[in-house]
Amino acid sequence: MRNRRDFVKALAAATAGGFVAQRGFAWAQGGPAPKRREVFIGRKRIKVIDSHAHLNIAEVANVVKGTPFERQATTTGDGIIGPARIAWMDRDGVDVAMLTQQGAFWYAVQDRGLARDIVKAQNEGTAAVVAKYPDRFIGMASMPLQFPDLAAEALEDGVKRLGFKGAGISAGWAGAKNLTDPEYDVFWSKAQELGTFLFMHPGGTNGNGDPHYGGRGALPNTIGNPLETTIFFSRLIYEGTLDKFPGLKICGAHGGGYLPSYMGRTDAQCRRQDDVCTGKKRPVEEYFKTQLMADIMVFREEGLRHLVAEMGTGQLVYGTDMPFGWPVTPDFILNAKFLNDGQKEQILGGNLIKLLKLAPATTA
């Protein structure tokens, strides 16, 4: 899996000191832990929440041992939450991170029992991380989306038993199945019933095997990731899933893919060929102003301005993709000239505090 390969490569670089040195982590090389950065807007200390952070649960290795998925479990490295992650968050000024599983390997598991066990281990492991650092992390349930009924079950279990604030959709589809297929109604209706926030992250299945993504630029990630989210959102819109389940709220990683930045074509296609739009009930922007959200990982101030103009500040949340080394500290928001202080606070944490009913106070 491409994402995993990238991840492994980054880890290898980190071990060699290259990756960490580049990010200036003196502490990772034996230096003192950084002081915790406290982010203020004006004189107000604000709680910075990272909606887009990943973890791995080492215990999963025991579950997949002796199965074809044995090599998929990650037991070491910076996906395992511990002091290094806390130090990274402290350095950047991230108070709280929402944790979704890294990768989507378990979507390929054909055995229901094994799929359930993997996800249970992931979710209980995540709950343990949150119990250990209750003021620094929010847990998100993982689900075996290849089995819609088990996905609904895992979601409910995660929210009700384990106290999660939402769940992570770890890929835009499950193998050949599209998440807009009718068999997924059982899952979407459960998410709507529970009122849970869903965070969608691409699984890295685009571009693999397509020769046109070869060469420089890491295109299976650079293009493949936003593309997967673009297809996922397009299907939810055109197939009528969001209209059928108006209570759904889904945040798309990496600026929500291409669609929030390029949404006009979604409606225009209906003008060009209206018979392909029989399932879509509303203008495209209405989905993005209500049910679809995005993280702010567009890396350009003008790109962020465009997202705000199209979606509204209330739909955008800070995200970093930790432990991957994207250039997205809170300063991207704090320095955005076009945002007022209220908007900055919303994006950096306020929106999620409201949506997930979190405590606005920080512990630092």
Place this chain on the structure above:
Amino acid sequence: MQNRREFVKSIAAAAAGVGIAGRFAYDVLAQAGQPAAGGRRQISIAGKRIKVIDAHAHLSIRAVADVVKGTPFERNGNGAPNQIIGPDRIKAMDALGIDMAVLTQQGAWWYGVTDRDLARSIVKTMNEGTAAVVKQYPDRFVGMAAFPIQFPDLAAEALEDGVKRLGLKGGGISAGFLPDKEFSAPEFDVFWAKAQELGTLLFMHPGGDTGAEAHLRGKGNLGNTVGNPLETTIFLSHLIYDGTLDKFPGVKICCAHAGGYLPSYMGRTDGACVRQPDACSSKKRPVDEYFKTQIMADSMIFRDDGLRHMVSEMGIGQIVYGTDMPFPWPVNPDTILNNRLLNNAEKEAILGGNLIKLLKLTSASTN
């Protein structure tokens, strides 16, 4: 052919007065009304008549059918009636207020021709046919050369022939890649070098090759809706990351459908280099510099703030009005004229000023 079927169907729908306005935003789509019936619309901005030039219009040449007769491409040679330029196209342009259109071939099927002579003959017929259209309507059309890019040397030859012998104003790249090749591969240097030497504008249009993915099936025509901008995104990403644009700084390429996703979402192209520097060993400049100099885009973004975003990222001189005629996108000039986020000078630049300057056209319209 899918495109033709769509066109015929939507014309039928328009004729039947199918109302679908409820599903659109109150943005540029709502402003893009039906053209006035009869007569040639003349567009003015603040009292000044301006020449409206459509950078993105397609044609087919009927004589190509004779060239491919008896070959495996026989069925590709029959251009749809609405792609054959004649009074109907002029009438459609008149109704919208389009004074001049830049014509590129519809489709990219001839990229699959493996016989050099056949490929050369097809493209020669296309280009001579296009030149004949321009000669018949010299004040309404500008032609762009087709070329068989599967043979880079022949492509360079066809581009030069089109520009020097036939008076075409540039070339049309009709797909983002060949099935097994990227245009950033060294074998295409001969083509890029020729384009740079001639100083011609290239107009790139996706060939529709990225829509085969299983997850693009279903509603929304995703093979086109997502596939087209995706193809252009891959095309431009290779030219940027593989260093082609740095190697040939004189190359200027205008990309259809708002240049795909990249002009609207360019930050990740640089962001990836921070995350994984070894993937960026050939890219020399920050991503926006390519879009501010060598890469242009048409205006087919369909939203006021989408266009404003492109202007902010690329600069006003890099964006040109486009319609994709004969396909019925909601893109009449009112979508530019009514854009509340652009000033008059910007509107004039997009609607025609930029191309007048770039292609050294006369700024006067014929009526």
